Amino acid sequence: MGGTGRRTTVLVAVAGVVTATVLLTGCGAGADRTASRSDSAAGGPAAAPDGGANQAGPAGAAEGADAAGKSGTTAADLRIGQRAIIYTGSMTVRVKQLDRAATELTSIVTGAGGFVGGDKRSSDSSDSTATLELRVPADRFAATLERIAGLGEPERRDISTRDATEETVDLDARIATQRARVDSGRRLLAQAKSLSDLVMLEGEVAKREADLASLEAKKRRLADLTALSTITVTLLGPDATPVVTVPEPGFLTGLKGGWAAFLAALGVLLTVLGALLPWIVALGVPGYLGYRLVRHRRRRSRPATPVVGAAAPTTD
Incomplete structure (x- = not known):
């Protein structure tokens, strides 16, 4: 009886496994047919002809890139020719x-399309110098x-560049x-209903406009430095002494200056x-010996102090 029950249980289990396998196979086939129908309706790979791969080649990629550039934010052009470089020279x-x-x-500066921004000259016959600040186009630097x-x-000659x-x-x-x-502040200002809202919005709009004007001024300054390079030229006469250059500030410059000041102070000390x-x-040694002698004599001439609490001698 027990063997018959076990055989029945095994048969039931085998039948369940077979049924599950059949169901899973049918579901997989149905899913594949559904995916094929959806691809055909969408004009996907199942419906594409043999030349579909060629049609989706570079031309399709270019069209996709153009569409992405028109719809989204374009990245900044960081090629060498498109970079904002500030040239400075002396x-x-x-x-x-x-x-x-x-x-x-x-004449050289004006011929290059620039101008003289500053002119400082010394007419001393023994030390004649002239310092001119020139602004020239960056491509003529x-x-x-x-x-x-x-x-x-x-x-x-000193030339420096800064990538801005x-x-x-x-x-x-x-x-x-x-x-x-x-713009949003101005729209809110136009819709203000009460006097308090009007005053508050006017102050906020004025602050935003001031910040915008500051940013635009920085942009104009940066554009000016990028478009026109600065060259500082010092002309020396035949008998003029060379101009002493001031070192640029920095940690090493401060360290050198501090070490030089320390050595100078140590030398003075x-x-x-x-x-x-x-x-x-000459004076310290005799003075020290005299001090020791006076102190020794004071100790010898000082009377002995009686011991407090000592017992008095007894007499019979």
Whole structure:
């Protein structure tokens, strides 16, 4: 009886497994047929002809990229030719005739499409110098430096660049956001119902407009520095002394200055100590010996103090 019950249980289990397998197979086939019908209706891979892969090639990718660029935010162009580079240079040139060289320098700058932003000259015959601040287009920066070097004998040249591309992109984004905030504030101001709301919104709109004006001023300044490079030229006469350059601020410059000041102070201290040492030996040693002698005599001449609480001698 027990064997018959076990056989029945095994048969029931086998029948359940077979039934589950059949059901799962039918569901999988149905899902595949459904996916095929959906692909055919959508014009997907199942309905695409043999040339569909070619049609979705570079032309399709380009169209998708154009559509994405029109619908979304375009990324900043960070190629070398599109970067915002600020060029700054300085040069010291020794010339034979100072005034003539300054005139030629002005002609070089104006011929390159720039202008002279500052002109400072010293007419001392023994030490004649001229310092001119030039603004030239960025694409003429290197050529202008070479022409300036040809005016005489170059003694010093310093060129530096600063990449302001990220700063420019950040300013553009902040200006766009601030303009949207100003527009929304003005719309709220036009819908104000009470006097308190009107006063509050006027103050908020004025603050937003001031922030927008500040950002736009920074953008104009950055655009000016990017479009026009700055060159500071120092012209030296035949007998003029070289211009001493001031070191740029920084940690190493401060460390060098502090170490030099420490050595200078130590030298002064040692000098003073060396000057005072003979006096210390000549006066200090006899004074110290006299002090010890006086102190010793005082100790010997001081009377002995009786011991407090000592027992008096007894007499019989």
